[in-house]
Amino acid sequence: MIDSHAHLNFPNFQKDLTEVLERAKQNGVDFIINIGADYKSSQIAINMAQDYEGLFATVGFHPESLNEEKFNSRLLEDLIGQPKVVAVGECGLDYFRIKPNDFAAQKLQQEIFIAQIELAKKFNLPLVLHCRANQKEQNSPYEQMLQILKKENVKRGVFHCFSGDWRLAKEFIELGFCIGLTGIITFPNYRHVDLLKNIPLDNVLIETDCPFLAPQSVRGQRNEPAFVKHIAEHLANIKNINMEEVDRITTQNTKKLFNI
Numbered sequence: 001m002i003d004s005h006a007h008l009n010f011p012n013f014q015k016d017l018t019e020v021l022e023r024a025k026q027n028g029v030d031f032i033i034n035i036g037a038d039y040k041s042s043q044i045a046i047n048m049a050q051d052y053e054g055l056f057a058t059v060g061f062h063p064e065s066l067n068e069e070k071f072n073s074r075l076l077e078d079l080i081g082q083p084k085v086v087a088v089g090e091c092g093l094d095y096f097r098i099k100p101n102d103f104a105a106q107k108l109q110q111e112i113f114i115a116q117i118e119l120a121k122k123f124n125l126p127l128v129l130h131c132r133a134n135q136k137e138q139n140s141p142y143e144q145m146l147q148i149l150k151k152e153n154v155k156r157g158v159f160h161c162f163s164g165d166w167r168l169a170k171e172f173i174e175l176g177f178c179i180g181l182t183g184i185i186t187f188p189n190y191r192h193v194d195l196l197k198n199i200p201l202d203n204v205l206i207e208t209d210c211p212f213l214a215p216q217s218v219r220g221q222r223n224e225p226a227f228v229k230h231i232a233e234h235l236a237n238i239k240n241i242n243m244e245e246v247d248r249i250t251t252q253n254t255k256k257l258f259n260i
């Protein structure tokens with residue numbers, strides 16, 4: 001099994017990384033992709049990938065990292081050239097904490113997103129997309145993201161932590177993107193069971209997004225890669241197939257996308 005989106009590079013795992021990796025292994029997780037969200041976390045993900053065999057890294061600048069530091073394409077570019085970097089991201093649009101009519105903030109996020117698309121093209125790497133609307137779902141960042149991807153003519157990547165409906169998922173799949181499913185699909189208030197039923201497994205990656213979003217059966221705990229099995233299990237139940245099948249196909253999809 002592969003955890004296709006983890007943040008073992010975040011401070012939450014500083015004290016017990018060895019134990020966390022051991023539990024992942026015991027639970028059948030052979031590969032973990034640690035996702036960069038700013039310069040520091042990207043660098044740590046790269047260092048971890050050098051230290052441990054089954055670990056890989058991505059380099060990216062999350063839109064919310066703008067609250068902490070300025071975007072610098074050059075700095076990212078230096079990191080992308082490092083060994084075991086398998087994608088650019090997470091990057092994208094996050095309007096959750098900005099005002100619905102703050103168009104300047106939206107524009108800045110879009111520019112930074114496009115700069116990272118350029119980097120992905122330059123290094124011929126897939127993208128790890130992050131997208132989140134504000135509570136009122138105004139100024140849909142999803143539509144804006146689709147437009148940007150079409151205009152930039154990029155077709156390789158994963159829409160991480162997808163929480164939209166099946167109609168929207170289909171638009172990203174048609175463009176060539178995979179859909180990343182997290183523990184939110186196991187929550188009782190998850191609204192898009194029809195997406196889980198309809199989506200072809202060939203388009204799915206599974207991910208924890210740890211330390212966030214622990215699946216329902218372990219909810220409230222710090223999430224970790226060992227828990228990715230709960231997502232595979234849930235998906236298997238909904239699709240009425242066995243978990244090994246979900247594991248086999250999503251593992252294959254992840255290896256193919258990230259070329260590992």
Ligand SMILES: [Zn+2]
Nearest residue numbers: 005035090209
């Ligand atoms: Zn993430």
